[in-house]
Amino acid sequence: MDKFYIEGSRVFKALGDPRRAMIVDMLSCGELCACMILEKFAMSQSTLSHHMKLLCECGLVVSRNEGKWTYYSLSAEGIAKTKQFFCDITSNKENCICKELNPDQCCNVND
Amino acid sequence: MDKFYIEGSRVFKALGDPRRAMIVDMLSCGELCACMILEKFAMSQSTLSHHMKLLCECGLVVSRNEGKWTYYSLSAEGIAKTKQFFCDITSNKENCICKELNPDQCCNVND
């Protein structure tokens, strides 16, 4: 399986959970401390930590430690990359050679 | 949990699988018959059918029957809605009141 799709789909997998989509929405209004996010949800602290880890690992969210607090915010680069990936796989490509190629080489994708 | 996030994240969940992201990429080059897609993958026919069902259910792909064949293509509306949702949850919103509201009311979201 092509790295291009594995890495690109990671953000979508993270956003595939409605709670994480909601967290991203909250962060779009500005940086938030983990404890502030936790206040809004009926989930345990360990569960939230797990979700935040996934959001960070996929590159959409970045964290910053200040004393004993951890602040989370959206990554402009992560957002841009996600939009780019979505456009890449949904926009019509000229001279498409999907039908002649293996999946690993599909649609002029560079791995 | 707000319908807005549950429905919006469904497409992302579908695209969270690299194989499905690859299928979408293939479809971006034009309509394809199920059998043509199957040729490109090392998966059983029933597995592909399952993936195509998910892609259709989330609204990103539409199917069309012609005789005994089923043709799949991308939905322009589904693509537009997905872009809109992603922009909604990642773009900075003025007068954001996340911190004062419950998650169900977060960020001026209308359900």
Added chain:
DNA sequence: GCCTCATATCGATATGTGTCAATATGTAAA
């Protein structure tokens, strides 16, 4: 009607994910 082919559905199973309580880590205050 019967046969073939393309696709969908079903049932079983393996793997992945979300969740929590418990515990660990790491920071700052007393």
Added chain:
DNA sequence: TTTACATATTGACACATATCGATATGAGGC
């Protein structure tokens, strides 16, 4: 250096998902 607090990690469990083979459905062709 204790203590308290914020967050991360671990282990266990329930539930969801991916996968396959087998079977069902549905459309032509004979």
